[in-house]
Amino acid sequence: MQGYNYNRQAVYSARRKKRRRQIIIRRILFAVITAVVTTALITAGIGIYSLIAPEKFDEGFIPTPFGKNVSKKVAIAKELEIPDWIESQLISFHTTARTGKNLADINNVVIHYVGNPKTTAQNNRDYFNNKTTTVSSHFVVGLEGEIIQCVPMYEMSAASNDRNRDTISIEVCHPDKSGKYNEDTYNSVVKLTAWICNNFSLDENDVIRHYDITGKICPKYYVENEDAWEQLKNDVREKLEEYED
């Protein structure tokens, strides 16, 4: 009788083991199938979305299944090496001056004037760095042609109102109230602007004034003297052509 019981227990135990193995196999299979189906659904979802909203799948964007698409230009900005003629002095994260938010895209370069004659690039950068200052720009060009970077090019600066989200901003120092840039400053503005354009596949027509966004008289001299503005854009084009050689 004992032998019989022993055999029966062994049979039960073997069945239990088999059943447990089956449950584990079923669970693994379920996990694999879930993963495959989810991937297929996401891929199909992106495909359908690209058909019903093709404008969201501009070739300038990397589609992502969740959230917003990532601008390829912003991705380039993250990898870009800053040349040695630009001094990086990034401001701290504070107020709207530097939120740390990424740009949505890079569509224009916006030129400004600081509006405060004789102040240096360093003065203006330090002003942006004040904890209570709510404005900033990506770059400041100074009276000796020096260039200071205040905000990384993939982040939003606070200079160009509702175009902060998709533009690179350049604040420019000037010796007097007219707002006209001196020669060293002017040359650096052209050099910097062309360098930015070249990196982000922009041209001189993508270079705009603060004035073109809001009507603000900024950069003053280049709003009041349309010829001087056209000349600046032509000089940017010439500088850009140097990159093509």
Ligand SMILES: [Zn+2]
């Ligand atoms: Zn401005």
